[in-house]
Amino acid sequence: MSWKITAFAPRSVVEGALLAHEDAFDWDPDIVISGSEIAEDRPDDWQLEAWLPHKPKKADREALAALFADGAPAFSEEKLPDTDWLVTSQQDLEPIRAGRFHVHTPDHPEIKEAGVFDFTIPASQAFGTGQHATTAGCLAMLTHMKQQGIVVRNCADIGTGTGLLAFAALSLWPYALATASDIDAVCASVVEDNAARNGIALGADKGELVMTIADGMAHPLLAARGPYDLIMANILAGPLVSMAPDFAAALQPGGHLVLAGLLETQEAAVRQSCRRAGMRIAARVVNGDWSILWLRKRRGHG
Incomplete structure (x- = not known):
């Protein structure tokens, strides 16, 4: 009930x-x-x-x-x-195009277009089908980073939900190590199912994804697989502010941080916390009321 x-x-x-x-x-x-x-x-x-x-x-x-x-x-x-209202609400969602990505539920057909990565993400108990403006903005930002010549060898998706951002990073940088984590235990099976559905290999080698359940960055596996040259976090502004030092510590000098889940009105607080942790803004986009930030860790900092 x-x-x-x-x-x-x-x-x-x-x-x-x-x-x-x-x-x-x-x-x-x-x-x-x-x-x-x-x-x-x-x-x-x-x-x-x-x-x-x-x-x-x-x-x-x-x-x-x-x-x-x-x-x-x-x-x-x-x-x-x-009724599972989250599942019901997602069943009729229209597909989206963001950057080099097309994301849709199983109710819609995939597209076969050169240079476009197609992901099928069913309605589930985890966030991240891509229809939300923050997720779509992250996909566009990752595409922009790839176009700018950014090379990623080791990435982490914190608060992964369905695994979508990790899948996207592996599509753009297919030889990278990839780690995904979420605080919600239900996401482990969700990510595994979606990886199988979308042809994403699970494992610890290059081009494969490791999934774990963790509260923020506080997990031995996340520490062992770092430092990272790309961390993605599409969560909420409050955790982004408090976790800024943890993100910076887990990044290589010159590493990249993509943040979303913050309203444009919350952007100043998030950027200030990141600046104090030794990161500078590289680019930003606003999608609706939401800001998506690309930051870089200053070389020689930490």
Whole structure:
């Protein structure tokens, strides 16, 4: 049984609540929230939705209300049928083209086009089909890096979800070592299944992918397989800020860092933390409200 709580408010109010959620370190992980515009022709009218695996309790409502700095809007509650809403929401997603990549669910056919890498990513319990603006932006950024002549021999995808960014890196740099990690244990089988579906070899040699479950960079395998010349992390702004020193320590001098999952309004804080860790901006793109950053570790730093 699952329930949904919905609140309607101006965009700035909902975005503020989403930012507060990122800083709520004691947040119940069973409560999943998202914010979105109500309609394309009403860009300033947004909704915040929260999904719960149980009937909302007083503590749940209070936790949601606390996200709104100037008072919470009215909440509506509804019981949902027993459906995997993440899977259902992804089944009808249109394919995307980003850089040299075409990403689609099994409901859509692959394309056979010279120079284009086609990935089939089914709807699953892990994030990362590529339809999200941050993932699409990362694919475009990796393509840009390849066009700029960047050579990658050892890469890591932190917070990999479905494995898509790791797959993309191996497609662009097929002789690289590749490591993927995620804090969510369900992602291990998801990545393995998607690797088999897309012809990505699993293993520890060049051109192969190693998958592990890890909290950030704190894992012996991630340490043993470093240092890296490319780290990718499409997660959230808060963890990106706190993990900047860990990313820098795991990169070779001159190594590359691709970050996403941050709103454009959060970019300054992320860049400042990276600058303090010895990294400088190489390029940035904005996809919708989201920033995608390419940074480089300064040579001679650490």
